[in-house]
Amino acid sequence: MDAGLVDRWRSACRWLLPPRCLICRETGAYGLDLCVNCTQSLPWNHAACVRCGLPLPAPDECGTCLTAPPPVTTTAAVFVYGFPVDRLVPRFKFHQDLAAGRLLADLATGTLGRAPRPDALVPIPLHEGRLRDRGYDQALELARPLARSLSIPLLADRLARLRATAPQSELHAVARQRNVARAFGIAGAGPLPAHVALLDDVMTTGATLHAAARTLLAAGVTRVDAWVIARVP
Known part of the structure; x- marks a missing residue:
């Protein structure tokens, strides 16, 4: 339509x-x-680390990012993961409440519209097995209205999930990194945009976003930012 x-x-x-x-x-x-x-x-994330989106007393770069810079240049996290966002995200992600996803995208538009503008928006893909089980890709459902509202090209078919991974929510930080190592690949041919923003619903440790960012950088992208609806403090 x-x-x-x-x-x-x-x-x-x-x-x-x-x-x-x-x-x-x-x-x-x-x-x-x-x-x-x-x-x-709404728990707006007004003050955060510019590199990882971690809530801080004032916008700055956190000690972890100063010591070990992540592969993303900036992270725009719209909310801190708390009420009522912590009610909307699970309903959208696990209970097929697409209206909750549309609301989250509407709420995020203003904040993400003020972030550095990428050449394309790339949603974090689901593995095909999980996509069959769930019936929809929550990051793609968020990316569609955001790309339309912000007039940013949507690039949904170049980043691929190569293997099924355990749910990140069930793992501790180190295990999350191992879980998504080499989980992503590039599909199709041709050059990728120089600057892309990866979109996901929730960021906890950043392991998934960082693994995807490394894949894109290795494929020739020069700058990767992370856009997320909510950041777990």
């Missing part, structure tokens, strides 16, 4: 059916499926 037609359809639905908060079911505010109280509770 044409993107403009989708936007007009959504606007018509909002006019006919006022939005309801996805958290508490109160009337939505500001044209969002989130009420005033839940909107005011």
